Amino acid sequence: MIAAVRGTRDILPGESERWQYVEDIARRLFERYGYAEVRTPIIEREELFAKGTGETTDIVQKEMYAFTDKGGERVTLRPEATPSLVRAFVEHHLEQQMAVPKLYCLGPMFRYERPQKGRYRQFHQLDVEVFGVEDASIDAEMIDLAWSLVRELGVREAELLINSVGCPVCRPSFSAALVSALGEDVARLCADCRRRAGTNPLRIFDCKVPADQPIIDRLPHAVDHLCEACATHFSAVQQHLDAYGIPYRISHRLVRGLDYYTRTTFEILSGSLGAQNALLGGGRYDGLVKVLGGPDRTGIGFAAGIERLVLALPEDAPIEVARPHVFVAAIGDAARREAARLVKELRSAGLRAQLDYEGRSIRSQMKTADRAGAPLAAILGDDELAKNEVTMRNMASGDQTPIARRDVIDYIRLASADEGAPMAQPE
Ligand code: AMP
Numbered sequence: 001m002i003a004a005v006r007g008t009r010d011i012l013p014g015e016s017e018r019w020q021y022v023e024d025i026a027r028r029l030f031e032r033y034g035y036a037e038v039r040t041p042i043i044e045r046e047e048l049f050a051k052g053t054g055e056t057t058d059i060v061q062k063e064m065y066a067f068t069d070k071g072g073e074r075v076t077l078r079p080e081a082t083p084s085l086v087r088a089f090v091e092h093h094l095e096q097q098m099a100v101p102k103l104y105c106l107g108p109m110f111r112y113e114r115p116q117k118g119r120y121r122q123f124h125q126l127d128v129e130v131f132g133v134e135d136a137s138i139d140a141e142m143i144d145l146a147w148s149l150v151r152e153l154g155v156r157e158a159e160l161l162i163n164s165v166g167c168p169v170c171r172p173s174f175s176a177a178l179v180s181a182l183g184e185d186v187a188r189l190c191a192d193c194r195r196r197a198g199t200n201p202l203r204i205f206d207c208k209v210p211a212d213q214p215i216i217d218r219l220p221h222a223v224d225h226l227c228e229a230c231a232t233h234f235s236a237v238q239q240h241l242d243a244y245g246i247p248y249r250i251s252h253r254l255v256r257g258l259d260y261y262t263r264t265t266f267e268i269l270s271g272s273l274g275a276q277n278a279l280l281g282g283g284r285y286d287g288l289v290k291v292l293g294g295p296d297r298t299g300i301g302f303a304a305g306i307e308r309l310v311l312a313l314p315e316d317a318p319i320e321v322a323r324p325h326v327f328v329a330a331i332g333d334a335a336r337r338e339a340a341r342l343v344k345e346l347r348s349a350g351l352r353a354q355l356d357y358e359g360r361s362i363r364s365q366m367k368t369a370d371r372a373g374a375p376l377a378a379i380l381g382d383d384e385l386a387k388n389e390v391t392m393r394n395m396a397s398g399d400q401t402p403i404a405r406r407d408v409i410d411y412i413r414l415a416s417a418d419e420g421a422p423m424a425q426p427e
Contacts, residue, residue: 054259
């Protein structure tokens with residue numbers, strides 16, 4: 001047997017319905033907020049993420065599935081979607097085509113991380129981005145969209161964290177304040193943090209090493225070092241969130257692992273997830289579009305992990321597994337031909353119909369009907385053919401009723417109205 005690659009997994013029937021449920025709710029919600037889908041390639045030029053996600057990030061330094069293709073070009077499987085959506089926005093001049101460029105995409109992302117529950121090497125994200133809106137009301141609307149997603153999915157124990165990481169005006173002085181507050185303590189931090197202190201001190205807040213935590217807890221907070229414009233923006237975001245009635249907590253540790261964030265950052269956690277408790281994360285990235293060769297436009301968005309949303313669904317989420325409306329059983333060659341015709345008619349009428357392919361006994365066909373979960377069987381034999389009828393069997397009670405061949409579709413529709421059978425279209 002050849003097993004799936006470590007850190008990847010198959011989403012099998014039984015679970016794939018849960019994915020469809022999450023994706024359907026997300027799509028309908030995003031559309032209500034004015035977002036349109038973009039499907040970007042899974043493979044991109046490596047430099048897109050080196051420039052976009054950032055050279056100093058763990059993602060770019062350690063986790064990319066990057067390689068040289070047969071034409072000698074450096075490419076990578078995408079580790080996240082934001083740089084791809086920015087590239088598509090710039091490459092196709094979407095701002096000339098859309099009143100407000102609000103885009104979403106969903107699909108697999110690839111990071112060479114240590115696999116564990118809720119963390120995979122191929123995982124899937126829902127990604128939402130809007131370009132060119134500077135006002136704090138869009139930050140709040142984006143957070144509201146993320147919160148609504150989690151609420152509409154019925155996720156319990158969700159908590160919203162927000163922060164502001166400032167902008168290129170105030171970030172340097174905050175970084176300097178961090179380094180000076182660290183002082184001699186920098187030597188006592190882990191190797192990653194010592195490196196971060198030199199390259200991007202803000203990233204020290206991402207550290208999970210227990211021994212570092214007491215030192216990190218004493219560090220100054222970004223929100224106390226914001227320039228006036230960033231402080232005004234952050235308080236406006238909070239006012240909007242208050243007006244929406246969305247509960248949140250300011251987390252000074254929330255700097256997020258990517259280089260491009262400016263001002264607002266946010267995350268939604270769920271206590272039901274265990275160690276990998278982040279359902280989604282996002283923020284504003286006002287410099288990124290320009291860095292990637294586009295016009296000077298602001299951006300804000302978030303990415304949610306679909307695996308984690310699926311894991312966090314409540315037990316009683318109304319997830320439907322599509323059972324057949326009817327199983328058509330047939331005895332004899334003539335009846336089997338008629339059964340195939342009937343199944344085709346039923347399917348054309350929008351009903352889910354299955355049949356036996358192997359000419360098995362009626363007993364074993366009834367077993368198959370049961371295993372498939374069909375509430376009804378339509379039985380065809382020589383008798384039925386002679387009378388132009390079908391015997392309809394209620395699989396639960398075993399009751400059988402003869403029905404005229406031409407009335408079969410209506411009968412099944414009526415009998416399975418609770419199963420979501422489509423009603424007849426007026427002719
Ligand atoms: P990020 O792009 O790192 O900000 O992650 C956004 C969201 O994607 C996280 O909150 C997780 O829900 C999900 N996520 C990130 N990395 C992984 C992974 N390796 N496996 C599963 N989900 C992930």
